[in-house]
Amino acid sequence: MSIESVDVVITSPGRNFVTLKVVTSDGIVGWGDATLNGRELSVASYLSDHVASMLVGRDEDRIEDTWQYLYRGAYWRRGPVTMAAIAAVDMALWDIKAKKAGMPLYQLLGGASRDGVRVYAHASGTDFEALTNAITGYRELGFTAVRVQTGVPGLGQIYGVSAAGPGVRYDYEPAKRSGDRPAEETWDTRQYLNHMPGVFAKIREEFGTDLRLLHDGHHRMSPIEAARFAKDVEPYDLFWLEDCTPSEDQAALRLVRQHSTTPLAIGEVFNTVFDYQTLITERLIDYVRSAVTHTGGITAMKKLLDFAAIYGIRSGIHGPTDISPIGMAAALHLDLAIHNFGIQEYMPHNEQTLEVFRTSFTFDRGFLHPGDEPGLGVELDEEAASAHEYTKAYLPVNRLLDGTVHDW
Numbered sequence: 001m002s003i004e005s006v007d008v009v010i011t012s013p014g015r016n017f018v019t020l021k022v023v024t025s026d027g028i029v030g031w032g033d034a035t036l037n038g039r040e041l042s043v044a045s046y047l048s049d050h051v052a053s054m055l056v057g058r059d060e061d062r063i064e065d066t067w068q069y070l071y072r073g074a075y076w077r078r079g080p081v082t083m084a085a086i087a088a089v090d091m092a093l094w095d096i097k098a099k100k101a102g103m104p105l106y107q108l109l110g111g112a113s114r115d116g117v118r119v120y121a122h123a124s125g126t127d128f129e130a131l132t133n134a135i136t137g138y139r140e141l142g143f144t145a146v147r148v149q150t151g152v153p154g155l156g157q158i159y160g161v162s163a164a165g166p167g168v169r170y171d172y173e174p175a176k177r178s179g180d181r182p183a184e185e186t187w188d189t190r191q192y193l194n195h196m197p198g199v200f201a202k203i204r205e206e207f208g209t210d211l212r213l214l215h216d217g218h219h220r221m222s223p224i225e226a227a228r229f230a231k232d233v234e235p236y237d238l239f240w241l242e243d244c245t246p247s248e249d250q251a252a253l254r255l256v257r258q259h260s261t262t263p264l265a266i267g268e269v270f271n272t273v274f275d276y277q278t279l280i281t282e283r284l285i286d287y288v289r290s291a292v293t294h295t296g297g298i299t300a301m302k303k304l305l306d307f308a309a310i311y312g313i314r315s316g317i318h319g320p321t322d323i324s325p326i327g328m329a330a331a332l333h334l335d336l337a338i339h340n341f342g343i344q345e346y347m348p349h350n351e352q353t354l355e356v357f358r359t360s361f362t363f364d365r366g367f368l369h370p371g372d373e374p375g376l377g378v379e380l381d382e383e384a385a386s387a388h389e390y391t392k393a394y395l396p397v398n399r400l401l402d403g404t405v406h407d408w
């Protein structure tokens with residue numbers, strides 16, 4: 001048996017997704033997620049213009065060999081476009097292998113290490129009242145962990161805060177359909193540093209110590225600012241502080257570590273294990289935040305997480321809505337199987353998306369399970385997908401109050 005056809009499906013049920021479809025000579029279909037938010041068509045072209053013809057005729061069972069063939073064989077290595085393309089092929093081949101075995105993927109990864117996967121939701125609000133409404137709503141749904149983002153007085157719409165008023169939000173979406181260029185937001189780190197610790201103090205007062213609280217700094221602080229923030233929020237027992245500094249500067253976290261015991265998470269913009277080498281071997285982080293979709297797929301993520309495990313570092317796989325339900329399923333199978341699982345991000349997709357991607361994962365009182373369908377457990381409905389045309393969307397650009405471009 002061999003790979004007979006490889007096609008790229010681009011669809012936009014509320015937001016853009018790029019999906020790889022691999023079909024074997026005996027008709028088994030494998031699906032892979034290749035979505036790279038705001039740069040979707042680059043990955044689609046990488047796959048259809050360069051990779052598809054290389055795969056036709058190959059043995060679909062040789063997953064490791066195919067991974068190395070695409071990674072080492074291309075000469076040009078790493079980078080989000082390349083690694084998202086390789087991830088899509090890798091996911092599709094694992095989907096096929098597990099379907100052939102008649103097993104859910106997690107069984108091929110060693111079987112379940114736990115009964116379910118603890119997830120965290122995105123609770124946000126422009127002010128404290130809206131934020132507490134959101135947290136209360138998620139608690140009522142059974143969530144045991146929430147990421148907290150809120151407005152900062154004096155600043156307008158900022159990262160991670162739903163503009164849509166109070167309540168439980170499933171519709172927060174950072175990529176905006178803003179025409180031919182990105183929307184722009186404003187930022188002031190000093191106002192943020194002065195505001196945020198008080199928010200966590202009030203949340204602990206209102207909700208007690210049980211709830212796991214997470215926060216995303218979204219690469220906006222300098223090393224010394226991040227050290228101050230991590231120290232200031234220490235009394236409020238954060239589960240993690242994510243992306244406190246621009247992630248490409250691995251040495252920055254040495255400074256943060258010297259000043260605080262707040263656990264650190266980083267890596268959603270990383271795409272290989274090499275981005276983590278210093279962070280893991282020097283134990284500068286506590287959680288690995290890569291997405292399966294952006295880090296070369298299941299094969300590469302398993303190796304990365306096994307490497308992290310040696311240093312006592314746990315997983316916190318990226319799971320926003322720009323990871324398709326296929327990428328999310330890949331994460332859930334890994335989460336269930338590995339020993340060093342930490343937590344899984346869960347931003348539920350909207351109804352339109354779920355009509356195109358038929359999922360079998362289930363949510364129960366704060367925990368997800370990937371389900372027991374053979375393979376990844378997600379099937380793309382191509383007819384439904386064809387009704388949603390690609391629409392250009394950008395992540396916003398961030399500027400300081402004086403107009404200087406800042407990290408987003």
Ligand code: KDG
Nearest residue numbers: 037174216268319320322345
């Ligand atoms: O595409 C970018 C988003 O996925 C990212 O901004 C979301 O920071 C994010 C998170 O932690 O989910």
Ligand code: MG
Nearest residue numbers: 216242243268
């Ligand atoms: Mg993040």
